[in-house]
Amino acid sequence: MATNRVLQLENGVGLGKVVVCSGLSFPAIIHPLLHGEPVLTAQAFYYLSQLDSVAKVRFENPEDILSDDGIEYLIDNYLFEYSKRHPESTITFKVLKGKFWYENGSGHYLRVDQGLTEVLAVDVMNDESVESIVSVDLEDRIDLNDWDIGRNYTRNCLEPYVVKLTEALDKKVDVRIWPGPYRDGYFGKLRVIKPDEGLLNYDTAMAMADICIRNIAETDIEAKVGWIGIGTPKTTLPVERIVATRFHNPVMLSHYFSGLHELNALKSFVGFYNVLEYYFEEAPRLLGRTARNEKLQIECVVELLVSDADVTDFIGALPSASVAFMISDLPTSSSISIVGFNEANGARKDLARWLYEIRCAVIHSKKTRKGVATATFEPYTSAAQALHQVLPVIRWLAIKCIEADSALNPP
Known part of the structure; x- marks a missing residue:
């Protein structure tokens, strides 16, 4: 019997598609999901842009199931490839607050509503220990042969509500509004409710949980949601393949995703820098150099990873505002500025110098060194926020470093 493992992701709100991942030991998919098993907190409608995302791995045989750490490592490798294609994405496995919970299999209830509500679950049709189940209120019209009893009771209340709200979406009124100084005029019919794109009713939103890689063919460009092979699917989502x-x-992936996950530019810089730091001793050895300090070590790392032409091309492809930022002196939170990048000094060499000096200002909290003011970045300052402009550069090098390590150490 196949087993699906579902993993919560961070920063996946608004994915709006199904990402099919393949090429490693097991395929996986990333797709939107309505978290929390809403019952009492269920809504009639949800917006696709507000749904979070999960990763799902399917194991056909029990002996194939990876450990939790193994699944996380698998997904991290797929997310690394996804982040290369989508530099704007910060989806990671580094979850700040868990949204899943473990059920007590020996009880008669399942937890829903973010784990805050319990609903009765009794399977009279398949559980031989259940002798009978009868409604106390004889007027109830609930199918008690369906094991999800608590949810079935609430569905009887929710369905008419969804129907009524759906009808309201088509309602119009005839208006006559004269123009005024603060509002346009209008004569004619107007909708009373105008939803944005991506509106999903409750059933469609819940059906996101049933998206399965087995039902997505290699040539499919859309994934059907709420479809069991007959009729019309509730909706479709575009498919992207990684x-x-x-x-x-x-280790390098962990540092990379630490940088990717952080909203704080200082911490994000450190995460990406730690990827490069992993090669501080290896790069000089591979180049046949001696690097006795960190400045020389990062020069060797940059030289190992890219050419001067690579640096020139990368910077040339940046937005003009980013280029202007790099070549200008960088103010810090102290009175000391970091000299801007100057390609004339050697593209790789000066890029390494620029990143090293930024690193020193980020890492060291000393206001002075030997009595002399030194460059430093303090949290909650405009200078620290400006480091967001540096992140695409060091992230680019971090990606190069991870890929170079894999090329140098084939399986």
């Missing part, structure tokens, strides 16, 4: 060709270094 192919990974190798597993990357887990």
Whole structure:
């Protein structure tokens, strides 16, 4: 019997598609999901843009099931490839607050509503220990042969509500509004409710949980939601495909996703910088150099990863505002500025110098060094916020470093 493992992701709100991942030990999919098993908190409608996302791995045989750490490592490798294609994405496995919970299999209730409500679940049709189940209120018209009893009771209340609200979406009124100084005039019919794109009713939103990689053919460009092989699906989602060709270094991936996950530019910089730092001793050895300090070590790392032409091309492809930021002196939270990047000094060499000096200002909290003011970035300052402009550069190098490590250490 196949087993599906569902993993919560962070920063996946608004994905709005199904990402099919393949190429490693097991395929996986990433798709929207309505978290929390809403029952008492159920809504008639949800917006696709507000649904979170999960990763799902299907194991056909019990002996194939990976450990939790193994599944996380698998998904991280797929998310790494996804982040390369979508630089704006910050989807990671580093979850701040869990939204799943473990059920007590020995009880008679299941938890719903973010785990705050219990609903009765008794399977009279398949559980031989259940002798009978009868409604206390004889006027109830609930199918007690369906095991999800608590949810079935609430569905009887929710369905008419969904129907009524659906009807309201088509309602119009005839208006005559004369123009005024603060509002346009209008004569004619107007909708009373105008929803944005991506409106899903309750059943469609809940059906997101049933998206399965087995039902998505290799040539499909859309995934059917709420479809069992007959009739019309409740909706469809576009399919994007990610192919990974190798597993990357887990330590470097962990640092990379720490940088990707952080909203704080200082911490994000450190995460990406730590990827490069992993090669501080290895890069000089591979180049046949001696690097006795960190400045020389990062020079070797940059030289190992890219050429001067690579640096020139990358910077040339940045928005003009980002280029202007790089070549200008960078103010810090102290009175000391960091000299801007200057390609004339050697693209790789000066990029390494620029990143090293930023690193020192980020890491060290000393206001002075030997009595002299030094560059430093303090949290909650405009100078620290400006470091968001640096992140695409060091993230680019971090990606190069992870890929170089995999090329140098084939399986």
